[in-house]
Amino acid sequence: MIPVSEALDKLFALVRPLEVEEVPLLQAAGRVLARPVTANRDQPPFSASAMDGYAVAEAAPGMTFRVIGEAAAGSAFPGHVGPGDAVRIFTGAPVPNGAKTVVIQEDVDRTGDQITITDRLGAGTNIRPHGGDFKVGETIPAPRRLGPQDIALLAAMNVAHVPVTRRPRVALVSTGDELVMPGETPGPDQIIVSNTFGLHALLTDLGAEPRLLPIARDSESALRTVLGLVDDADLVITIGGASVGDHDLVATVAESMGLDRAFHKVAMRPGKPLMSGRLGEAMMLGLPGNPVSAMVCGHIFMAPVIRAMLGLGAAPAARETIKLAADIGANGPREHYMRARLGAGGAKVFDRQDSSLLSVLGASDALVVRPPHDPARSQGDEVEIVRL
Ligand SMILES: Nc1nc2c(c(=O)[nH]1)N[C@H]1C(S)=C(S)[C@@H](COP(=O)(O)OP(=O)(O)OC[C@H]3O[C@@H](n4cnc5c(N)ncnc54)[C@H](O)[C@@H]3O)O[C@H]1N2
Numbered sequence: 001m002i003p004v005s006e007a008l009d010k011l012f013a014l015v016r017p018l019e020v021e022e023v024p025l026l027q028a029a030g031r032v033l034a035r036p037v038t039a040n041r042d043q044p045p046f047s048a049s050a051m052d053g054y055a056v057a058e059a060a061p062g063m064t065f066r067v068i069g070e071a072a073a074g075s076a077f078p079g080h081v082g083p084g085d086a087v088r089i090f091t092g093a094p095v096p097n098g099a100k101t102v103v104i105q106e107d108v109d110r111t112g113d114q115i116t117i118t119d120r121l122g123a124g125t126n127i128r129p130h131g132g133d134f135k136v137g138e139t140i141p142a143p144r145r146l147g148p149q150d151i152a153l154l155a156a157m158n159v160a161h162v163p164v165t166r167r168p169r170v171a172l173v174s175t176g177d178e179l180v181m182p183g184e185t186p187g188p189d190q191i192i193v194s195n196t197f198g199l200h201a202l203l204t205d206l207g208a209e210p211r212l213l214p215i216a217r218d219s220e221s222a223l224r225t226v227l228g229l230v231d232d233a234d235l236v237i238t239i240g241g242a243s244v245g246d247h248d249l250v251a252t253v254a255e256s257m258g259l260d261r262a263f264h265k266v267a268m269r270p271g272k273p274l275m276s277g278r279l280g281e282a283m284m285l286g287l288p289g290n291p292v293s294a295m296v297c298g299h300i301f302m303a304p305v306i307r308a309m310l311g312l313g314a315a316p317a318a319r320e321t322i323k324l325a326a327d328i329g330a331n332g333p334r335e336h337y338m339r340a341r342l343g344a345g346g347a348k349v350f351d352r353q354d355s356s357l358l359s360v361l362g363a364s365d366a367l368v369v370r371p372p373h374d375p376a377r378s379q380g381d382e383v384e385i386v387r388l
């Protein structure tokens with residue numbers, strides 16, 4: 001058995017970077033920007049009014065002006081604003097030549113084409129300077145996962161096609177005679193595939209492209225057939241059949257198909273029978289079948305691998321330090337990822353930690369990470385957590 005940190009290093013060494021593709025802006029949300037993108041225009045491209053009102057050269061309470069024209073968003077006033085002139089202006093309109101300030105209409109009395117500034121004059125010019133948001137040559141740095149705000153900025157920069165890292169294609173293979181799909185009617189000794197769907201959701205969240213392959217029954221030939229369907233996947237994830245039982249065939253079959261194994265078994269709880277290697281053109285990750293073990297391995301190993309494939313760097317799941325809300329006992333020889341709920345008093349570790357309990361995992365929002373042989377800890381002690 002190797003420690004979690006060593007397993008992660010071996011996984012990162014197996015990752016091959018993915019190509020860059022250009023996608024239309026509307027498809028870029030959630031994708032990873034692969035190259036810095038540069039603005040090829042200034043925003044705003046002219047000094048613009050921030051308010052509806054009157055553009056003048058100089059403003060003070062009591063001053064009067066003659067309105068000589070109008071500037072609206074999309075149609076500038078072509079002339080010059082001299083002393084005594086005012087141009088009716090609307091938010092977003094180019095500020096006309098000669099105007100130095102915009103007086104908001106609430107601070108003006110108007111009669112015909114004559115305006116008088118009242119004594120309520122507010123502070124500031126109400127003018128957004130040319131290039132005040134961004135200028136030609138300013139960049140959005142890469143790599144970064146593009147959120148809605150980035151998409152708005154890219155649009156303003158007039159970037160219609162965005163260079164992003166291709167989504168990793170991930171094949172999910174469930175193994176076991178006992179498994180049926182959600183919605184089916186299970187036999188008396190069958191259960192429903194669960195963690196495969198949880199991993200599918202996690203992969204979608206991470207920006208990967210997951211595919212469910214048919215469930216592989218517990219025979220070498222069935223598993224070989226399903227593994228033969230992985231096609232062009234970048235990552236093949238098997239679930240179950242990773243341990244030492246007579247029906248745990250994943251290592252045997254994958255090796256017979258050419259798996260170049262990097263490791264099998266990690267000193268962690270849950271997740272001990274994890275295995276990985278390269279299988280043809282794909283990277284393979286063999287997860288334990290116990291539902292919580294598979295999901296914990298999803299967060300601790302699969303998610304960092306997907307981020308590395310996307311070019312976001314080779315880093316373990318982010319940890320934070322937080323206080324314990326109640327005492328916990330000593331840990332054994334494996335790094336333990338304990339299901340816990342965060343609250344005002346800190347992290348409360350659940351009493352029941354069996355790796356089959358999806359209801360406990362569902363009630364958890366963090367994993368408290370206990371180093372091997374960590375002694376008993378008391379309420380108020382600081383521990384490391386990984387948020388779920
Ligand atoms: N003698 C030993 N027995 C076990 C050991 C060991 O070291 N010595 N390790 C235990 C640990 S730890 C784990 S974790 C499990 C992992 O076993 P497998 O990866 O071989 O998983 P299975 O035996 O196929 O399944 C375990 C459990 O999970 C259920 N399962 C499997 N796939 C799914 C799925 N996609 N969705 C929902 N549930 C699934 C399966 O029905 C079993 O109940 O081995 C221990 N045993």
Ligand code: MOO
Pocket residue numbers: 268269270271272273288290293355
């Ligand atoms: O490692 Mo197993 O994953 O403890 O249940």
